[in-house]
Amino acid sequence: MNAHFRPGRGELAHLERVSVDRSFHAILRSLEAIGSAGAALALIRERVPEHEPEPAVFDSAIRFLDALDRGAPSEEALLTLQIRVLNVLGFSPTLDRCVGCGKVPAPGRAASFDAPRGGIVCRACGGGRLVLSAGALRLWATVQSTIEYASAPWPELERRQLHDALDQLDAQHATVGVRERTGAASGRWEGRTP
């Protein structure tokens, strides 16, 4: 769908015209897919600052709706979108080394995760509240490095671990003021380190 706006007074904009380029009718056949699509749009509205064009988020959202429309598993699709939105906005956690000392976890080993500290934390640095299995860490890295959406369900354990870690990150960001968050993200977009 294309919507053309011109700025109006305050928060309101005048909607000038709308054209439907494509639709995602098949989503309406599944309550799970509808729920997932609603949660995704709420997430984007919450995370992306108003009036800031964010083409990478838009592109990921279209691919997400397309995946749901084609019958992709809805929780996997939503988790994938969450990971990509964090990535685009500069809030991806550090998953390849300890955020405290930089130690790289042994390949194939699980790691502790702590959202308030921004990623995985080794035992010597105090560990974290959640565990991410080697499979979950690999899955997260794969989701970040591709643009595709999974067409088959993920293993139950890995899906649950990613879900819990993203929940913890979400709660973490909810405590950061919108202005602060927007400032950090804008800094990132302009190539400055916040």
Ligand SMILES: [Zn+2]
């Ligand atoms: Zn450490």
